[in-house]
Amino acid sequence: MNSNINLLRTEMLSNMCDERTCMLQDQFNVSMNHVHALAILVSTFHHGKQPSAIDQKTFAQYTERTAFERPLTSGVAYAVKVLHTDREKFEKRHGWTIKKMDKGDPSSPQDYITEKLDPAPIQDEYAPVTLSQKTVAHIVSIDMMSGEEDRENILRARASGKGVLTSPFPLLKSNHLDVVLTFAVYKTDLPADATPDQRIEATLGYLGASYDVPSLVEKLLHQLASKQTIVVNVYDTTNRSAPINMYGPSETDVGHLHLSKLDFGDPSRRHEIIAG
Numbered sequence: 001m002n003s004n005i006n007l008l009r010t011e012m013l014s015n016m017c018d019e020r021t022c023m024l025q026d027q028f029n030v031s032m033n034h035v036h037a038l039a040i041l042v043s044t045f046h047h048g049k050q051p052s053a054i055d056q057k058t059f060a061q062y063t064e065r066t067a068f069e070r071p072l073t074s075g076v077a078y079a080v081k082v083l084h085t086d087r088e089k090f091e092k093r094h095g096w097t098i099k100k101m102d103k104g105d106p107s108s109p110q111d112y113i114t115e116k117l118d119p120a121p122i123q124d125e126y127a128p129v130t131l132s133q134k135t136v137a138h139i140v141s142i143d144m145m146s147g148e149e150d151r152e153n154i155l156r157a158r159a160s161g162k163g164v165l166t167s168p169f170p171l172l173k174s175n176h177l178d179v180v181l182t183f184a185v186y187k188t189d190l191p192a193d194a195t196p197d198q199r200i201e202a203t204l205g206y207l208g209a210s211y212d213v214p215s216l217v218e219k220l221l222h223q224l225a226s227k228q229t230i231v232v233n234v235y236d237t238t239n240r241s242a243p244i245n246m247y248g249p250s251e252t253d254v255g256h257l258h259l260s261k262l263d264f265g266d267p268s269r270r271h272e273i274i275a276g
């Protein structure tokens with residue numbers, strides 16, 4: 001009898017876990033497709049038109065009005081590729097200097113003020129943010145290549161042509177772990193079978209979306225009203241021997257535990273949901 005109940009409990013747990021995994025994965029996939037479409041929008045109407053049909057105000061309006069298309073995201077922004085030889089001309093045209101990313105005091109993220117940042121030190125190239133959704137307006141003018149996680153994402157996105165994810169890290173003005181999804185924007189004459197070097201050469205900029213994982217997973221799980229309480233943990237298990245807890249209590253009771261793989265579309269990252 002007891003073992004029957006245990007069996008039922010295990011099966012129910014496994015169903016609930018799979019259901020949550022599917023929901024998270026589906027919502028992530030939906031928003032990833034829309035971020036991809038935003039990259040094409042920038043390519044078509046920003047770089048593809050002379051003069052550009054998209055300025056900061058248009059971009060802020062459009063991304064605000066289409067935010068419902070990007071569940072789980074907390075903001076989207078566009079950073080443009082600027083070579084050092086073009087830096088001065090670029091800064092004059094925009095009326096600001098390219099800033100170096102500085103995480104500031106992580107214990108008081110609300111004190112973060114973009115205007116107080118130092119100019120970016122000399123590099124071969126930069127990726128300053130020129131267009132942003134209002135929710136991430138504080139990253140405009142910051143060189144995304146001066147942040148370790150953002151830089152790695154930019155390099156991987158442009159060489160691969162795929163959407164890529166960072167490992168979890170605290171965003172500016174945030175005190176928990178988030179992830180960033182990045183798509184490169186290319187010149188339109190790039191052939192579909194281009195080599196990584198051709199891709200890098202044809203890169204114009206980077207469209208990125210930030211995911212505030214804890215609060216968004218929380219919202220999502222709340223929509224699944226359930227009489228049975230279950231504890232859900234989301235992990236980045238890219239490094240198997242050092243999983244990173246992205247959501248949920250750090251100590252989960254061992255006992256009934258069920259594990260499902262989460263696929264966020266970037267083969268070089270691994271995520272899992274564990275429910276108990």
Ligand code: WA2
Nearest residue numbers: 077079171172182206207208210
């Ligand atoms: N977006 C929002 N807050 C951040 C951040 C970021 N990256 N990095 C640190 N805090 C414009 O991949 C290009 C977004 C980076 C895109």
